[in-house]
Amino acid sequence: MRQPNFLFITTDYQRGIDLPSFGAPFLRMPNLDGICNEGVVFKNHISTSPICMPARACWMTGQYPHTHLLWDNIDSDWLHTTPTLMKKIKRPRVL
16 A cells, blocks of 8 residues: 655745735745645644744644743754654554
């Protein structure tokens, strides 16, 4: 059985409405527009942190910042010891 492929693309300093695919006429992002138009876009979401690394750590771990304890964009050692979505789906499935 083939393992599925997942591609997560995150961008910084953007709200969802800032994408041309959602009607923002002031930006040109043809590659990101193509992905939005042909892929899956989550339109109803919030960020658990206003800082990028803690916010990404939240969706990678399924934990809030007060649980995974990543508060800034400096500390990256947490990734080696913390269970993440990527580590979970990387493991081969046992039938």
